[in-house]
Amino acid sequence: MTLLVYTANRVSDGVVVFLAEDDGWLEIPRPSGVIRGADMEMRMKAVAEAAEEAAIVVSPYPIEVTDEGGEIRPVSLRERIRAYGPSIHPEFAKQWPIADKGY
Amino acid sequence: MPLLKDGKRVADPWVHVADEVAVPATGAVIVGLKRWRHERASLLKRGDPVGVRLKSMHTASDVADDLDHLGVVALALPVFTDGRAYTNARRLRERHGYRGEIRAIGNVLPDQYLFMLRCGFDAFEVRAGDTEKDWDKAVQAISVFYQPAADGRESALSLRHRTPGA
Amino acid sequence: MYQYDELDQRLVDERVEQFRDQVARRLAGEITEDEFKPLRLMNGLYLQLHAYMLRIGIPYGMLSSVQLRKLAQITRKYDRGYGHFTTRQCLQLNWPKLSETPDILAELAEVQMHAIQTSGNSFRNVTADQYAGAATDEIEDSRIWAEIIRQWSTLHPEFSFLPRKFKIAVTGSPHDRAAVRFHDIGIVIHKAPDGEVGFEILVGGGLGRTPMIGQTIRAFLPKKHLLSYLEALLRIYNLMGRRDNKYKARIKILVFELGIEELQTLVEDEWNRNKDGPLALPQAEIDRITRQFSAPPWQTPASAPNQPVGAVHAFENPAFEDWERVNVAEHKQPGYAIVNLSLKALDRVPGDLTAAEMDAVADLADRFSFGEIRASHEQNLVFAHVRQDDLLPLWRSLGVLGLSTPNLNMISDIICCPGLDYCALASARSIPVAQRISMRFQDIKRQHNIGELRLKISGCVNACGHHHAGHIGILGVDRQGEEFYQITLGGNAGENASIGKIIGPAFASADVVDAVEAIVATYLAIREVGETFLEAYRRVGAAPFKQRLYPEPNHAVA
The missing domain is CATH 3.30.413.10 (Sulfite Reductase Hemoprotein, domain 1)
Known part of the structure; x- marks a missing residue:
């Protein structure tokens, strides 16, 4: 089954954010943001669109992820780079040492 | 659409007549270029003022020979990023010496008022919520102009090299 | 260099305040992203993968040491302590906050700089x-x-x-x-x-x-x-x-x-x-x-004996000699030289400079080049007016900074766009490819033996890395989520301009450096005495390179 998470860039500083249920927009994707079921999909889409309307985030869209024991990893290279930071600057990585996981 | 002229909201004495609608018997009308070309004689015979609407792909030369008869040339900006109307306005003023109204219609936004004014537009059909205050802010935002244009604002070049005493 | 008069300054100051108002409207939610985007682009502000990106114009690449120090300070205060020089002689900041961009622009205006029209459908930086x-x-x-x-x-x-x-x-x-x-x-x-x-x-x-x-x-x-x-x-x-x-x-x-x-x-x-x-x-x-562009007060008389570049201190140090031969160009004033600062050392991101390096370069410019720095479209820096008898101390100082790699116009002097590491438009990464090629050819003697070879990498078809104009051009493409790289040969940017031709099917990321090496080996095998890569390619055409890269006939290019 395809797992989806909503992502966007924050308006105020452009930082990459992911939507989590109850927690709003976080810089790291959380299991609670992974869309499970059509109801949740509708709900998250509505929250994302409202956040765009309110000038909190820019252009939210769903991305495909995997859930590896609670660790949410985007599937595409582009989205992994968005989530972790530039591959040439591992010191900027927001989540875990890139050297351990790679892109 | 509200009309801004000289920075003021004014009543619009002109009526836009869409291409598929009949021209009213009296009153100042703005018609499309095609109608102007086909119905020129009858439009002039009405005795009331006539203006022409140009789409952005038209050029100033499309009406160059008719300017004596036209009280308004309305230039369309289908989207504000379509910059052809700026050239058409300047050509109307500078090449063809047109002194009637040049009106901006379509996607007319405050952030572009000053550029339009500089190119020779002097009437603006603006969005419902746009105010005289927006106009003032937009027009006063920049006071230095590197380019001579159609509005008579003095260019930096000219200010720098004024002949003393002139 | 050009100094603003009151009119130039007022325009830039007014433009900052105009943009401050536009940003405030966006942050307050009064305008949508669709409405804001063209406004921010007219002021060089993009939204990239990780953050906003602010492209600061450096007209015709000219910077004073005062301006470079200000850029250093801005990258420290508002960004992550580095900037990226581009092929339009601009400087990009990769991490500015939208809310702080008006302040950045106000600080830039203090030193007669701006970001006006570094994006958008109008004139770009000249x-x-x-x-x-x-x-x-x-x-x-x-x-x-x-x-x-x-x-x-x-x-x-x-x-x-x-x-x-x-x-x-x-x-x-x-x-x-x-x-x-x-x-x-x-x-x-x-x-x-x-x-x-x-x-x-x-x-x-x-x-x-x-x-x-x-x-x-x-x-x-x-x-x-x-x-x-x-x-x-x-x-x-x-x-x-x-x-x-x-x-x-x-x-x-x-x-x-x-x-x-x-x-x-x-x-x-x-x-x-x-x-x-x-x-x-x-x-x-x-x-x-x-x-305002009159010559600086050169301290050698026009009649001074001019020592041919390459002979000044050659006897002292072969490494210095290499640098002087490769990175130093002749100056029209006898006794002076033009020095290129390579931003393409082995461990660098092409075109990147840290805040500390900006400050150090500004200090060196004050000491050695009348306080003036130029950015080149090849993403290097230039000291245009260096006394020949200052070359040795300057070389030593640049060495400490890691800016003296003698690789100007060599295979590791790579023009490279930010690619998928930063850019929202990119199809593939380009910086890691540049770094791997530099690593493979790190032996500087080998590079000098290969001679002039302009290699240029773009991470997508928009060609910000000028790959079409590279003697070897590399274009990143996305093949079902995998990074592939298409190679062109024979491009050239100078007075004998030419557009590179695609040599064949694209290479997987893991194979692209080997492919470059095979191209270089082909050139070395066929070249005549004194013939550069481009001259050899123009003489023999693509065939020997194709043969080497795609030996099996069923892999031949259509």
Whole structure:
């Protein structure tokens, strides 16, 4: 089954954010943001669109992820780079040492 | 659409007549270029003022020979990023010496008022919520102009090299 | 260099406040992203993968040490302590906050800098020869004309909504270091047989999806008519350039579709109506700007013996000799030299400079080059006026900073776009490829044996890394989520401009460096004495390279 998470860039500083249920927009994707079921999909889409309307985030869209024991990893290279930071600057990585996981 | 002229909201004495609608018997009308070309004689015979609407792909030369008869040339900006109307306005003023109204219609936004004014537009059909205050802010935002244009604002070049005493 | 007068300064200050208001409206939610985007782009602010990106204009690449220190301070205060020099001689900040960009712009305005029109469908930063005012073969200083164009093209009321972006470059030397033939308009300063100096105007060059080499639309234009002619040309483009398809909107497509003669007729007609109007340049203005680019107070007399570059301290140190031979160019003033600071050392990101390095470079510029720095379109820096007897101490200081790699125009002096590590448009990464190629060819003696070889990498078809103009060009493509790299050979950016040709099917990321090595090995095997890579390629064509890269016939290119 395809797992989806909503992502966007924050308006105020452009930082990459992911939507989590109850927690709003976080810089790291959380299991609670992974869309499970059509109801949740509708709900998250509505929250994302409202956040765009309110000038909190820019252009939210769903991305495909995997859930590896609670660790949410985007599937595409582009989205992994968005989530972790530039591959040439591992010191900027927001989540875990890139050297351990790679892109 | 509200009309801004000289920075003021004014009543619009002109009526836009869409291409598929009949021209009213009296009153100042703005018609499309095609109608102007086909119905020129009858439009002039009405005795009331006539203006022409140009789409952005038209050029100033499309009406160059008719300017004596036209009280308004309305230039369309289908989207504000379509910059052809700026050239058409300047050509109307500078090449063809047109002194009637040049009106901006379509996607007319405050952030572009000053550029339009500089190119020779002097009437603006603006969005419902746009105010005289927006106009003032937009027009006063920049006071230095590197380019001579159609509005008579003095260019930096000219200010720098004024002949003393002139 | 050019100093703002009260008018220049007021315009930039007012533009900062105008943008501050636009940002405030966006942050308050009064305007949508769709409405804000064109406004921020007109001020060089993009939204990239990780953050906003602010592109700061450096007109014709000229920086004072004061400006460079300010840039250092800005990157520390508002960003992550580094900046990226681009092929338009601009500097990009990768991590600014939207809410702080008006403050960044206000600080830039304090040192006569701005980000006006570093994006959007209007005139971009005007570029010029990084050796201007110092080159031995220069007819006249290109910066004078680039500055005149900068002013005319800034907030132009008629041309702020062109069909597409518009890039102008100027060279004052017949040897073109500014890639003018790959610009929407390229300007080459010429001297006519009667001694009059004027301009050859080229139009319709460009890279991107449809690379084209600029064609001459006017062989000679008298100086005072420069702006009236450009205005006539832009007017025709504004009216006739295609607006129905963004990929066909650059002026190169108009030139292609109309033909150069037809365009020329239209432009001449337009120009003849306006050439003696208010855009005719008064001599007083030409003189005013020329004075600001007058030579710095060189301390050697014109009659001083000029030591050929490469012989000054050669006996002392072979590493110094290498650097001097490769990174130092001859200066028109006897006793002086032009020094290139390589931003392409092994462990660097091409074109990146940290805040600490900016400060250190600014200090060195004060000591050794009249406080002036230039950024080149090859993403290196230049000290244009260095005394020959200062070369050795300067080399030592640059060595400490890691900016003395003797690789100018060598295979590791790679032009490289930010690629998928930063860019929202990219298809694949480019910086790691550049780094891996540098690593593979890290032996500098090997690089010198290979000789001049311009390698250029773009992470997508928009070609910001100028891959079409590389002797070897590499283009990143996305194949079902995998990074692949297509190689072109035979491109060249100079006066003998050419567009690289695709050599064959793209290579997987893991294979692309091997492919480059195979190309180099092929060249070394076929070259004649003294023949550069480009000369050899032009002599033999693609066949031997293809054979080496795709040995099996069923892999041959269609």
